[in-house]
Amino acid sequence: MATRTVTIASSVGLHARPASLFVQAVNATGLDVEIGRAGEDAIDATSILGVMALGAKHGEEVILTAEGDGAEEALDSLVELLSRDLDAE
Amino acid sequence: MTDAIRGIGVSPGAAVGPVVQVRPPVRPPDSEPAAADPAAEHVRVKAVFESVAVTLEERASGADETAQQILTATALIARDKGLQKAIGKHLAAGKGPATAVTAAVEEYAAQFEALGGYFAERVTDLKDVRNRAVARLLGKADPGVPDFDVPSVIVAHDLAPAETATLNPSMVRAIVTEAGGRTSHTAILAAQMGIPAVVQFAGATTIPAGTVVAVDGDSGEVTLNPSEDYQRELVGKRERRRSALAGSAGPGRTRDGHPIALLANIGGVDDAVSAAAQDLEGVGLFRTEFVFLSRDSAPTLAEQTEIYTKVFEPFGTRRVVVRTLDAGADKPLAFADLGPEENPALGKRGLRLSALRPDLLDTQLEALGAAAKVTRAEVKVMAPMVATPEEAAWFARRVRENGLPSVGVMIEVPGAALLAKQVLAEVDFGSLGTNDLAQYTMAADRMEGELSDLLDPWQPAVLKVIGHACDGAKVAGKPMGVCGEAGGDPLLALVLAGLGVGSLSMAPSKVGIVRFSLSLHDLATCHGMATAALDARTAADAREAVIAMAHEDLTALL
DSSP states (O other), X not given: OEEEEEEOOOTTOSSHHHHHHHHHHHHHHTSEEEEEOTTSOOEEXXXXXXXXXXXXXXXXXXXXXXXXXXXXXXXXXXXXXXXXXXXXX | OOEEEEOEEEEOOEEEEEEEEOBOOOOOOTTOOOOSSHHHHHHHHHHHHHHHHHHHHHHHHTSOHHHHHHHHHHHHHHTOHHHHHHHHHHHHTTOOHHHHHHHHXXXXXXXXXXXXXXHHHHHHHHHHHHHHHHHHHTTOOOSBOOOOXXXXXXXXXXXXXXXXXXXXXXXXXXXXXXXXXXXXXXXXXXXXXXXXXXXXXXXXGGSOTTOEEEEETTTTEEEESOOHHHHHHHHHHHHHHXXXXXXXXXXXXXXTOOBOEEEEEEOSHHHHHHHHTSSSOEEEEEEOGGGTTTOXXXXXXXXXXXXXXXXXXXXTTSEEEXXXXXXXXXXXXXXXXXXXXXXXXXXXXXXXXXXXXXXXXXXXXXHHHHHHHHSXXXXXXXXXXXXXXXXXXXXXXXXXXXXXXXXXXXXXXXXXXXXXXXXXXXXXXXXXOHHHHHHHHHTOOTTOGGGHHHHOTTOHHHHHHHHHHHHHHHHHTOOEEEOSGGGGOTTHHHHHHHHTOXXXXXXXXXXXXXXXXXXHSOHHHHHHHHHHXXXXXXXXXXXXXXXXXXXXXXXXXX
């Protein structure tokens, strides 16, 4: 199982446009990706309602996990996405 | 056959066209039977949600960028696995399909509403998905404004601000609603777009789609299947009005030359550009909320300066009266959420919010000062929801510190109207916000369409409070204007002039008839009308008394 820790760079946190772009990118990988905070149950990252309800703020660390072929590469690209200020773009 | 009923005309003009009914949301039936096979039913529910997602994506492809993002995100919600899981649980527990969908959406909505701010706003998208899915599950058409391709009369129980704002003005001949009031968003937006509108029209939603109706936005009359004669009469009236108004131009004046400035209410850069092109003397109310609402973080000094410059520029050297941020519990800001309130209209809104978040006000004033410097407009700044002289003094100090020479206050709290002399001693001018002043004087919620009669600005009690405020302004030696919808009523404008008001600000589409009305009456007649209106027993009596004293060239157009 591949795992990454990433800090949310978007100034508005992981909701609004950033959440929508993130979920679209997760769907594009075709893998089971989960997102969560350390020490908490992870949630399905393909669910926009779940991702928004997570309420991850700007500067907060989240953990991504994925399984299956290409999981490492997929997570690298998602980490890269979350490390940008998606709302400013 | 001709069948006329009357509502309340809130945006002037006359139009004839076929009815397009805005469909209301469909509710799941009470005690909807459980699905015989919950797993099979869930497959059907999923297919319906998929079809909703496809519809949203289709709409997204034809929309502008902002709408596209919202619609794409809403399509993601329609395909949400978590939502489907929750629906599956409710189906398995024995709920019918539409009931299961409603229950699952309600769980998410409650969660988002509890998170507040931005999340609470997304509840609208979630409910849009639910409304479409529930309608389709029950074999009904999607709720909302259907697609239509000939200019039509839009009919609804009530229109949400978003629905009104997304209407294409060239395709809308008129708007008729069953609910809503004189100062509802529908009324204000329709007047702004110059579309005739009637609210509080009983039975509007029962008119079959496609029925041809004639709408008179002045009298509030709506006629189903109008006869040729009536259509001619309506067109004739529109023409009479047009030719009467064509003859009047220039600054507002009574017949004997007493000046009453005619100004526009605007809410953004587009409004500014279109208002500036018209024959009016400037802006009496520039609502700045649009700069702040539906944003996740506070707009920066540079962003605000650019927007204000674009608003001031088109007016040349004319005046532009800016109202500072008027937000609060009923218009929450994602970045300045002070929490829910029991009575938002009586809560931490307007200047009260600015007092709690002076950083927001200071940035806005600095931006206004910078924009005023680079343009030639005569910029004046006023605060909303001022109740006391201390508040007026606090605001005035901050405005003057930013190099803005003219500061005023809105008079919309009855307390401030009664103490106008002391309040206005602290500032340079006052502006009566008649919509809120009526709401607070009569203790009637503006959003409550059924209370329209109490909110009528012709209520003698409201006129008395206005008169008292004008007297206070006179003693303090400060000018008083009006920037509520009352200023755009050609009869009421005469009463206001008689009470001592020196400027009237309104939707630009109303300026022509008000100018015409003022030009027909001298100030002494206006004084007489004011005395009669204040002395009346009811709002209807007040209006009747003024009509009896008005020039026949005006009453022929009403």
